[in-house]
Amino acid sequence: MLRALLDHLARLFSPAKPKEPPAPAPDEAEDDEPLPDPDAIAVLPIEDAIDLHGFAPRDIPSVVEEYLHEAHARGFPEVRLIHGRGKGVQRRVVQSILARHPLVESFRDAPATRGGWGATIARLRVNRS
Numbered sequence: 001m002l003r004a005l006l007d008h009l010a011r012l013f014s015p016a017k018p019k020e021p022p023a024p025a026p027d028e029a030e031d032d033e034p035l036p037d038p039d040a041i042a043v044l045p046i047e048d049a050i051d052l053h054g055f056a057p058r059d060i061p062s063v064v065e066e067y068l069h070e071a072h073a074r075g076f077p078e079v080r081l082i083h084g085r086g087k088g089v090q091r092r093v094v095q096s097i098l099a100r101h102p103l104v105e106s107f108r109d110a111p112a113t114r115g116g117w118g119a120t121i122a123r124l125r126v127n128r129s
Helices: 002-013 057-073 089-100
Strands: 049-051 078-082 104-109 119-124
Touching: 057 078, 057 089, 057 119, 089 104, 089 119
Parallel strands: 049 078
Antiparallel strands: 078 119, 104 119
């Protein structure tokens, strides 16, 4: 009786082995949806704000440059670049780009209601066509 109790307790408290998913039946068709290409270029809609969190830090300078050109071409007078608060590294990178960019008239930290120092507002030069 004691042995049966010990066996029962051992089964209850032993780590469970992960269950393997059942193998697909040979006649089942594979999912026809192709996997996304990891090297494909993502096309993002150009709006008056861009969240840079989804980009690799090494890509931030080129993303900001391209974004500013596209936003200016679309006639946005002002844009918001969301870089996050963190240690301020991305903020410094973004603001150093804005400081020397020919399409940027001025820039400042966003007000608290629009991201505070986790975002930068850039005023773009007027497109005189």
